[in-house]
Amino acid sequence: MKIAIDLRMLRHSGITSYLVNTLPHLIRDHPEAHFYLLGDPRQMDEHAWTHAENVTRTECIASIYSLSEQWKVARRVPRDSDLLWCPHYNIPLLYRGKLVVTLHDALHLAMPQFVGAGPHKRAYARIMFTALRRKATTIMCDSRFTAAELARCIPGPEAQLHVIYLGVSESWFHVEKGPRPHERPYLLYVGNVKPHKNLRRLLNAFELVRDRIPHDLLIVGQREGFITPDDAAGAKALELGNRVHFTGHVDDATLRQCYTHADALVFPSLYEGFGLPPLEAMACGCPVATSRAASLPEVCGDAALYFDPHSETDIAEKIEQIASDRELRAGLVAKGIERAQGFRWQDTAASVWNVLRAAGAT
Numbered sequence: 001m002k003i004a005i006d007l008r009m010l011r012h013s014g015i016t017s018y019l020v021n022t023l024p025h026l027i028r029d030h031p032e033a034h035f036y037l038l039g040d041p042r043q044m045d046e047h048a049w050t051h052a053e054n055v056t057r058t059e060c061i062a063s064i065y066s067l068s069e070q071w072k073v074a075r076r077v078p079r080d081s082d083l084l085w086c087p088h089y090n091i092p093l094l095y096r097g098k099l100v101v102t103l104h105d106a107l108h109l110a111m112p113q114f115v116g117a118g119p120h121k122r123a124y125a126r127i128m129f130t131a132l133r134r135k136a137t138t139i140m141c142d143s144r145f146t147a148a149e150l151a152r153c154i155p156g157p158e159a160q161l162h163v164i165y166l167g168v169s170e171s172w173f174h175v176e177k178g179p180r181p182h183e184r185p186y187l188l189y190v191g192n193v194k195p196h197k198n199l200r201r202l203l204n205a206f207e208l209v210r211d212r213i214p215h216d217l218l219i220v221g222q223r224e225g226f227i228t229p230d231d232a233a234g235a236k237a238l239e240l241g242n243r244v245h246f247t248g249h250v251d252d253a254t255l256r257q258c259y260t261h262a263d264a265l266v267f268p269s270l271y272e273g274f275g276l277p278p279l280e281a282m283a284c285g286c287p288v289a290t291s292r293a294a295s296l297p298e299v300c301g302d303a304a305l306y307f308d309p310h311s312e313t314d315i316a317e318k319i320e321q322i323a324s325d326r327e328l329r330a331g332l333v334a335k336g337i338e339r340a341q342g343f344r345w346q347d348t349a350a351s352v353w354n355v356l357r358a359a360g361a362t
Helices: 013-029 067-076 119-135 144-153 199-209 231-239 252-261 276-283 296-300 312-324 326-340 345-361
Strands: 002-006 034-039 055-059 083-086 099-103 138-141 161-163 186-190 216-220 244-248 264-267 288-291 305-307
Touching: 013 034, 013 345, 083 345, 099 119, 099 345, 119 144, 138 144, 138 345, 144 161, 186 199, 186 252, 186 276, 186 312, 199 216, 199 231, 199 312, 216 252, 252 276, 264 276, 264 312, 276 288, 276 296, 276 326, 288 296, 288 312, 305 312, 312 326
Parallel strands: 002 034, 002 083, 034 055, 083 099, 099 138, 138 161, 186 216, 186 264, 216 244, 264 288, 288 305
Antiparallel strands: none
């Protein structure tokens, strides 16, 4: 079986994590298959698995969501490929072969106000989602919530959709504590500053309780380079002075230390197709307080303390509760580790392989 994979999003936040944790398993576990990797050779050079014997690297450099990607990707797929796998919804409309797509969320359809979607961008998203429904042999969704959102926004055959959960690597479990990343006790937020991440309400809620808890708020994630950053959140963080600290992007080893030393992760997102940070926190033994929204209850189960993400008062109450109740935190740690054990990347990769194999055989 010969599988072409669009690897141009190898440096795109959550999709990067999906690719670098899934593909090594596929390539190693299936030497009988051949993988054509389409992307930037310089980015691929950062990953040893792109040099495996059953891999052929094909240069394909085209900006995401551009007109050029529409003809470049389709043209660069080798003719003897059994199928093309796209890890995002920006599929090449000119490609005529079998197509498998991974859909991480339907934010562009469900909440376009959060992605800066003016009329042209909204039309683009609608065209692309409609096309993938029409063209894809199979659509792999990160959660039941994402599958339901796609079915609600763009109806189509239910059999086309397959739910495959994301995972956590072994390195996130049993982390040995190193030096503290922050001297004072702290609560942790992990994520970017896009509006749907709801950071502004988290900061407002933290302001309500900051005089009743000793904790600072440590914000880990990229702040710059987004089309739709939440500028109001940045302004509120400045108002809170030395109680709020931005680290910027950190590597995985540093992030694990941030989780391990935190008294809790507070994750207020309004919309997630899956939501990796709560699972990563659980694996590291960090208690989780998260919003009761989108896919998060599906992923976190009974291993998190939930709040209404639209209510700053409720967020504040749960922040104070988890910061002050040691017994609550201990119970959430135990439940969280058990919950995270059920999500492994090798299981994700095995399920992806089953879908690819079935699609190639149709």
